[in-house]
Amino acid sequence: MRKKIVAGNWKMNTLPTEGASLAKEIVEKFDTKDVDLIIAPPFTHIGAISKVLINSQVKLSAQNMAKEDFGAFTGEISGEMLKSLDVEYVIIGHSERRSYYEETNSILFAKIRKALSVGLIPIYCVGENLEERESGNYFNVIKNQLEDGVFGLSKEDFSKLVIAYEPVWAIGTGRTASPVQAQEVHAFIRKMVGDKYELSTSENLSILYGGSCKPSNAKELFSKEDIDGGLIGGAALNANDFVEIAKSF
Numbered sequence: 001m002r003k004k005i006v007a008g009n010w011k012m013n014t015l016p017t018e019g020a021s022l023a024k025e026i027v028e029k030f031d032t033k034d035v036d037l038i039i040a041p042p043f044t045h046i047g048a049i050s051k052v053l054i055n056s057q058v059k060l061s062a063q064n065m066a067k068e069d070f071g072a073f074t075g076e077i078s079g080e081m082l083k084s085l086d087v088e089y090v091i092i093g094h095s096e097r098r099s100y101y102e103e104t105n106s107i108l109f110a111k112i113r114k115a116l117s118v119g120l121i122p123i124y125c126v127g128e129n130l131e132e133r134e135s136g137n138y139f140n141v142i143k144n145q146l147e148d149g150v151f152g153l154s155k156e157d158f159s160k161l162v163i164a165y166e167p168v169w170a171i172g173t174g175r176t177a178s179p180v181q182a183q184e185v186h187a188f189i190r191k192m193v194g195d196k197y198e199l200s201t202s203e204n205l206s207i208l209y210g211g212s213c214k215p216s217n218a219k220e221l222f223s224k225e226d227i228d229g230g231l232i233g234g235a236a237l238n239a240n241d242f243v244e245i246a247k248s249f
């Protein structure tokens, strides 16, 4: 059976002390069984938060990482560095990385391979923008993001991934994809994965929905057959809301 996952992407929010308090509050409030709860704070917070999460059910993710190992890459953070702080997951290809930092599918593929090589689990994000949604071209966009971003992986490596479908027009806008819209794309992703690899690979893949997901809409979204949880932005900065979302299965 595939895992139910709720991951919180804090983006560039909170100062380190605030982040450590938020993580502590989440640890204290979270008691939902059968759900993996993950938080992805900024890099500067990871050392302190890693200590807060010791012996807790809450797991740690980074929001990005370098595609290189070590060396002259000013400003970058390597997968090994993250691993050494007990980070388990890394978000790769968030739409903000794709659009503001021009990360292409081929760069993202290199990052994913590097993450897997050091034992991090990539949460690979895909999703169309508003124009692509309105023109009806969204299936093609997602197909390319899968083909160029992850389908070069072996079946064994691919089976370690988590995928997040995040329509760009729903991120931080308050405009959530309807459960029917989200389910349509999740089913499409699962079918593509089944065709590329094996049926069992697709059945075991957790596909998260992201984009203005909050306690008031999580239940309906998570009730859909192919939606296995959420990647949460804004609502992940409030411990009550975040933990409430994890109860929405």
Ligand code: PGA
Binding pocket: 009, 166, 170, 171, 172, 173, 174, 210, 211, 212, 213, 231, 232, 233, 234, 235
């Ligand atoms: P949002 O962000 O929940 O604030 O829309 C989601 C995301 O960007 O992962």
